[in-house]
Amino acid sequence: xxxxxxxxxxxxxxxxTQQDLSEKVGVTRQTIVSLEKGSYVPSLLLAMNIAEVFQVxxxxxxxxxxxx
Numbered sequence: 001x002x003x004x005x006x007x008x009x010x011x012x013x014x015x016x017t018q019q020d021l022s023e024k025v026g027v028t029r030q031t032i033v034s035l036e037k038g039s040y041v042p043s044l045l046l047a048m049n050i051a052e053v054f055q056v057x058x059x060x061x062x063x064x065x066x067x068x
Contacts, residue, residue, distance in 0.1 A: 002065030008036045010054045010061065025049040 011021055018032040025046060034040035042050070042062075051058045 002038070003041050003062055004038060004065050005035060005062045007032070007050065007061065010056070014054065016053075021050070021053065024053050 007021070011018070016024075018029045018036075022029045022032045026049070027046065031040065031046075035042060047058050047062055051061055054061065
């Protein structure tokens with residue numbers, strides 16, 4: 001399954017760098033880069049942490065590749 005995300009868009013909205021987000025959720029900057037490229041599917045815990053940082057539901061950040 002192809003998982004897409006809005007992490008880059010939400011980071012821009014909140015004026016966060018990849019490094020800022022990585023520090024807030026406890027991963028490396030490279031993990032954020034991989035998430036944004038779509039080459040890494042996060043664990044449920046990481047997805048929850050990202051959703052908490054952005055204050056939006058997980059399903060508003062991560063979604064199937066067809067957008068549904």
